[in-house]
Amino acid sequence: MDERVPRISSMQKGRITKYQPCPQIHLPDRQWPSRTITTAPTWCSVDLRDGNQALAIPMGIDEKLAMFQLLVQLGFKEIEVGFPSASQIEFDFIRRLIEENHIPEDVTIQVLVQAREELIRRTFESLHGAHRAIVHLYNSTSPLQRRVVFGLDKPEIIAIATRGTQLVKELLPTLPGTEVTFEYSPESFSLTEIEFSLEICEAVVDVWQPTPEHKIILNLPATVEISTPNVHADQIEWFCRHLRNRETAIISLHTHNDRGTGVAATELGLLAGADRVEGTLFGNGERTGNVDIVTLALNMYTQGVDPFLDFSEIDAVRAVYEKCTRLEVPIRQPYAGELVFTAFSGSHQDAINKGMAAQDPEPGALWQIPYLPIDPKDLGRSYEAIIRINSQSGKGGVAYVLESEYGYQLPKAMRIEFGKIINRLADETGEEILNRQILETFEHEYLKPRGPFQILSFRTVQEVDLLNHETVECVARVSHEGQIHELRARGNGPIDAFTRALNQTKLVQFTVRSYSEHALSQGAEARAAAYIEIQNDKGESYFGAATETNIELTSIKALVSAVNRSVRATRKETDSTYDKISV
Ligand SMILES: CC(=O)SCCNC(=O)CCNC(=O)[C@H](O)C(C)(C)COP(=O)(O)OP(=O)(O)OC[C@H]1O[C@@H](n2cnc3c(N)ncnc32)[C@H](O)[C@@H]1OP(=O)(O)O
Numbered sequence: 001m002d003e004r005v006p007r008i009s010s011m012q013k014g015r016i017t018k019y020q021p022c023p024q025i026h027l028p029d030r031q032w033p034s035r036t037i038t039t040a041p042t043w044c045s046v047d048l049r050d051g052n053q054a055l056a057i058p059m060g061i062d063e064k065l066a067m068f069q070l071l072v073q074l075g076f077k078e079i080e081v082g083f084p085s086a087s088q089i090e091f092d093f094i095r096r097l098i099e100e101n102h103i104p105e106d107v108t109i110q111v112l113v114q115a116r117e118e119l120i121r122r123t124f125e126s127l128h129g130a131h132r133a134i135v136h137l138y139n140s141t142s143p144l145q146r147r148v149v150f151g152l153d154k155p156e157i158i159a160i161a162t163r164g165t166q167l168v169k170e171l172l173p174t175l176p177g178t179e180v181t182f183e184y185s186p187e188s189f190s191l192t193e194i195e196f197s198l199e200i201c202e203a204v205v206d207v208w209q210p211t212p213e214h215k216i217i218l219n220l221p222a223t224v225e226i227s228t229p230n231v232h233a234d235q236i237e238w239f240c241r242h243l244r245n246r247e248t249a250i251i252s253l254h255t256h257n258d259r260g261t262g263v264a265a266t267e268l269g270l271l272a273g274a275d276r277v278e279g280t281l282f283g284n285g286e287r288t289g290n291v292d293i294v295t296l297a298l299n300m301y302t303q304g305v306d307p308f309l310d311f312s313e314i315d316a317v318r319a320v321y322e323k324c325t326r327l328e329v330p331i332r333q334p335y336a337g338e339l340v341f342t343a344f345s346g347s348h349q350d351a352i353n354k355g356m357a358a359q360d361p362e363p364g365a366l367w368q369i370p371y372l373p374i375d376p377k378d379l380g381r382s383y384e385a386i387i388r389i390n391s392q393s394g395k396g397g398v399a400y401v402l403e404s405e406y407g408y409q410l411p412k413a414m415r416i417e418f419g420k421i422i423n424r425l426a427d428e429t430g431e432e433i434l435n436r437q438i439l440e441t442f443e444h445e446y447l448k449p450r451g452p453f454q455i456l457s458f459r460t461v462q463e464v465d466l467l468n469h470e471t472v473e474c475v476a477r478v479s480h481e482g483q484i485h486e487l488r489a490r491g492n493g494p495i496d497a498f499t500r501a502l503n504q505t506k507l508v509q510f511t512v513r514s515y516s517e518h519a520l521s522q523g524a525e526a527r528a529a530a531y532i533e534i535q536n537d538k539g540e541s542y543f544g545a546a547t548e549t550n551i552e553l554t555s556i557k558a559l560v561s562a563v564n565r566s567v568r569a570t571r572k573e574t575d576s577t578y579d580k581i582s583v
C-alpha cells in the first residue's frame with residue numbers, strides 16, 4: 001500500500017459489535033418453503049410516488065403523465081400516483097388525471113399520506129371526482145423510529161394510526177362519487193417487533209371495520225431490507241396466520257433492495273401468503289430501490305405463470321422510463337439490460353447455436369435454449385445481438401453469426417478453420433468483432449479472387465458410354481501468375497474432372513476431401529453457396545467457398561478458392577488480413 005495514502009480504516013475486524021443479526025421469527029411449522037407461485041398477485045406500481053420521491057429531480061407533471069400512461073399500457077390496475085399533500089405539483093397532477101379523464105375505468109389510483117390531520121384533509125381534496133381511489137395511510141412503527149423520530153411509546157404510536165384511520169373514515173362522505181379502499185402501512189414493518197405490527201394493524205382494522213366484500217389493504221413494508229429473504233417470508237407467514245379475520249384483508253408486500261434481495265424477498269413473501277405487490281419498474285426507489293416489478297413479472301412468466309403485465313416491447317418501456325426518471329437501466333438488468341441476451345463466450349455460443357437449430361419454431365412450443373431463460377422475441381428483442389464475437393468466442397458463435405445474419409451454412413470442419421481466423425483477428429485487435437467484419441473477413445478469405453490461380457473460362461461436356469457410364473470432360477482456361485493454361489481432363493463429374501486438370505499442370509497436387517452446397521436465396525436468380533475441402537501433397541486441409549447463380553460454376557470457383565488458399569499458405573503468406581479489410 002502507498003505510504004502517502006492516509007489509512008482510513010473504518011470497518012470493524014474480528015468480533016463485530018457495531019451490527020447485529022435481525023431477530024428470527026419463531027415459526028417451526030412454516031409452510032412457505034414447500035409452496036410455489038401459481039398465480040400473479042395484484043400489482044401496484046409505486047413509480048409515481050416511492051420511485052419519484054427518490055429522484056434528484058422528481059418528475060414534472062408531463063413526465064408523470066407519460067409514466068402513468070405507460071403503466072396503464074403495461075396492464076397495471078392499481079397505480080400510486082403521488083403524495084398529494086406533499087407539494088402543489090403532486091396535487092395538481094392528481095387533479096389533472098381526474099379532470100382530464102386519464103384514468104381508465106378499470107384502473108384505481110392510490111395516494112399516500114402520513115397519519116396527520118391537515119395532510120389527510122388535503123389528500124381528500126385532491127380526490128374529488130375520482131371514480132375509485134385507494135387512500136394509503138402510514139406511520140412508522142419500529143422501536144428505533146418510535147424512540148428517535150416520535151419519542152412515543154407503543155400505545156401512542158397506535159393512537160397515531162387509529163386517529164388517522166378514523167379521520168379517513170369520517171371524510172368518506174366528502175367524496176360521494178368515489179369508491180374508497182383503505183390501505184394502512186406499519187412503515188418499517190421489517191424492523192418492527194412482529195407482535196406489535198399485528199397489534200397496530202388489528203387496531204386499525206377495528207376502526208375501519210373491513211368485510212370480505214370491502215377488504216382493507218394491510219401493506220407490510222420492508223422499508224429497509226434487513227434480513228435474508230427467508231426471514232421476510234417468516235414475518236409475512238406469521239402475520240397472515242395470526243391476523244384476525246384474515247378474509248377481510250388483502251396482504252400487500254412493499255420490499256426494498258438494501259441487501260440486493262428485494263426480488264427474492266418478494267417471491268418468498270408471496271409463497272408466505274401475500275396477495276399484492278407494490279414495486280417499481282426496474283427497481284427505482286429510495287437508496288438501492290424498491291423491488292423491480294419487471295423482474296418479478298417476467299420471473300413468473302418464465303415459470304409458466306401469466307403475470308398479467310405485458311412487457312412485449314421492453315426497449316420502449318425502458319426508453320420511457322429513462323426519459324421520465326433521467327436514470328439509466330444497467331446493461332445487466334434482468335430481462336431489460338442491453339447485454340442480457342448476449343453471449344460472448346465460446347461454449348455458451350456453441351450451445352445457443354445448437355439450441356436454436358433444435359428449437360421447435362411453433363409459437364407456444366416449449367422454449368429450450370441453453371443460457372437463455374426467455375425468448376428475447378417475447379420482449380420485442382431480436383436474435384441479432386444474442387451472439388457477439390470477441391477473443392472469448394469460439395467457432396460456434398462465428399458460424400451462428402454467418403448463418404443467422406448472412407445465410408452461410410459452413411460445414412462443421414470449416415467452422416473450425418474460419419473460427420481460428422476470427423479468433424486471431426480478435427486477439428490482434430483486442431476488440432469486439434462486429435457482424436459486418438465477420439462477413440467481410442469471410443468474403444475476403446474465401447470468396448474474393450486473390451490468386452495465384454484465376455479461372456477465365458470453364459465448360460463441361462457430358463458423355464455416356466455404351467455401358468451407361470457417365471463421364472464429364474472439362475475444358476478450362478486458367479491463368480497462373482500471368483501465364484494462361486488451357487486445361488482439359490475427364491472425370492466422374494465437373495469437380496473430379498477439374499481436379500484432374502489442375503493436377504496435370506504440376507503446379508499443384510491435391511485431392512478433394514469434402515463438398516457441400518446450399519441455396520442462399522430463392523427465385524429465378526437464386527444464388528447457391530458451395531464449400532470444398534482439399535488436401536494438399538503435405539497432407540494439409542484447406543477450405544474454399546464460392547457463391548454464384550450457376551451451381552456448377554459455384555463448385556468450380558469454390559475449388560479454386562481452396563487451391564489458392566492452400567498455395568498462399570504454403571508460401572507462408574499470412575492469412576491475417578485484417579489491415580486490408582475495410583472496417
Ligand atoms: C418510507 C417512505 O417512503 S414513507 C414516504 C416518504 N415520502 C415523503 O416523505 C415524501 C413527501 N413528504 C413531504 O413532502 C413532507 O414530509 C410532508 C409534506 C409530508 C410533511 O412535511 P413537514 O411536516 O414539513 O415535514 P416532515 O415530514 O419533516 O414532518 C415530520 C413530522 O411529522 C411526523 N411524522 C412523520 N411521519 C409521520 C406519519 N406517517 N404519521 C404521522 N406523523 C408523522 C414526525 O414525527 C415529525 O413530527 P415532529 O415535527 O413533531 O417532530
Ligand SMILES: CC(C)C(=O)C(=O)O
Nearest residue numbers: 138185187188221223
Ligand atoms: C409508505 C411505505 C409503504 C413505504 O414507502 C415504505 O415503507 O417504503
